[in-house]
Amino acid sequence: AQSVTQLGSHVSVSEGALVLLRCNYSSSVPPYLFWYVQYPNQGLQLLLKYTSAATLVKGINGFEAEFKKSETSFHLTKPSAHMSDAAEYFCAVSDLWGGSQGNLIFGKGTKLSVKP
Amino acid sequence: KAGVTQTPRYLIKTRGQQVTLSCSPISGHRSVSWYQQTPGQGLQFLFEYFSETQRNKGNFPGRFSGRQFSNSRSEMNVSTLELGDSALYLCASSFDSSLPNQPQHFGDGTRLSIL
Numbered sequence: 001a002q003s004v005t006q007l008g009s010h011v012s013v014s015e016g017a018l019v020l021l022r023c024n025y026s027s028s029v030p031p032y033l034f035w036y037v038q039y040p041n042q043g044l045q046l047l048l049k050y051t052s053a054a055t056l057v058k059g060i061n062g063f064e065a066e067f068k069k070s071e072t073s074f075h076l077t078k079p080s081a082h083m084s085d086a087a088e089y090f091c092a093v094s095d096l097w098g099g100s101q102g103n104l105i106f107g108k109g110t111k112l113s114v115k116p
Numbered sequence: 117k118a119g120v121t122q123t124p125r126y127l128i129k130t131r132g133q134q135v136t137l138s139c140s141p142i143s144g145h146r147s148v149s150w151y152q153q154t155p156g157q158g159l160q161f162l163f164e165y166f167s168e169t170q171r172n173k174g175n176f177p178g179r180f181s182g183r184q185f186s187n188s189r190s191e192m193n194v195s196t197l198e199l200g201d202s203a204l205y206l207c208a209s210s211f212d213s214s215l216p217n218q219p220q221h222f223g224d225g226t227r228l229s230i231l
Contacts, residue, residue, distance in 0.1 A: 034219065043120070043206055043222035051217050090159065102149045102164035102213035103172045104220065109158060 002027045002093050006107035014115045019063075019078040021110045023091030026072065033074045034092045034104065035065055044090065050074060061085070086114045118143065120223035122207050128229045134195040137226045141188050141209030147171075148190040149213070149220060150182060153204040162205075164213065165190055171213075194228075202230045 007022040025031055032051050036044040048059025055067045065076045074091060088111045092104040121140040129135050141148050149172075150162040161174040165184035182192040188209075194201055204227050208220035 032216075036222075041224070043122075043224045044208075046219050046221070049217075049219050092159075102147050102166070102208075102210065102220070103161050103174070104149070104151075104159075104208075105161070106151075106159035 002031065002105050004091050004093050004105055004107040006089075006091050006110050008110055009108065010111045010113065012113040012115060013081045015083055016080050019076070019081045019085065019112065021076040021089050021091075021112065023065075023074045023076065023107060024072050025074060025091075025093045027093060032094045033065075033067065034094070035059065035063070035074075035076050036090045036092060036106075038088045038090065038109075040087075047076070047089075081112075081114045083114050083116065086112055088112070120207055120209050120221055122205075122223035122226050124226060125224065126227045126229075128231060129197050130231050131197055131199060133197050134193065135197060135228060136191055136193045137205055137207075137228070139190045139192075139207030139209075139223060141190070141207075142221055145209035145211050145221075146188050147210045147213040147218075147220075148184055148188065149208045150190070150192050151206045151208065152176075153206060153225070154202070159206070162192065166213065197230050199230050201228065203228060 003026045005024045034049045035047040048057045050067045058064045091107040123138045147166045149164040164172040168184045179195045184190045204225045206225045208222045210218040
C-alpha cells in the first residue's frame with residue numbers, strides 16, 4: 001500500500017530564509033507525487049507534480065521539489081520565504097498503475113509560519 | 117474558466133439527520149473525487165466518479181454515498197449523521213484521472229458541522 005510521511009507538523013522560518021518541507025513516500029510502483037498548498041478556509045491548490053519526466057520539478061510561486069528514488073523522498077524547497085507563503089502544505093501520492101490518479105493519498109500536512 | 121464549485125460552503129446539522137453536498141467540476145472535466153478533511157485524520161479519500169460510474173471507493177461506511185450526473189456534476193450524501201462526520205468535505209475534478217499528467221483541481225469545500 002502506498003503512504004506518505006511528512007516530517008514536521010509545524011515549520012517556522014524567517015522571511016527571506018530557505019524553506020524546506022520534507023516528504024517521504026512508500027510505493028511499490030513508480031509513483032506520481034504532488035505538493036498542494038492550503039490557505040485558511042480554502043481548498044487545495046496544486047504547487048507542483050512529479051510524473052517521471054524530470055527529477056527536479058519546478059512549480060508555482062518559486063517552489064521546487066526533487067524526486068530522489070534512492071531516498072524515497074520528494075522534499076519541497078523555496079530559496080527565499082515570503083510572508084504570503086504561510087499556509088499548510090500537503091504532499092500526496094497516487095498510483096496511476098492502479099488505474100486512476102483520482103485517489104490521492106495525502107500526508108498529514110506541514111504548517112509553515114513565516115516570521116518578519 | 118470557472119473553477120470547481122462546491123455548495124453550500126457551510127452547513128450545520130444535528131445527529132441522525134442526513135445531508136447532501138454538491139460539486140460542479142471545471143467545464144470539460146469528467147472525473148470527480150471527494151475527500152474528507154479533519155484535524156485528527158487529515159485528508160482521506162471518499163470516492164471517485166467518472167462518467168456517472170464509481171471508479172474507486174475509500175474506506176468509509178455505507179452511510180457515505182455519492183453519484184454523478186450526465187453533466188459531470190456530483191453529489192455526496194451522508195445519512196444518519198454522527199458527531200465525527202464534522203469535517204471539511206473537498207471535491208476535486210480532472211479531465212480523466214486514468215490518463216497520465218492529470219492533476220486534480222480542488223474546490224473550496226463544504227464545512228459540515230454536526231451538533
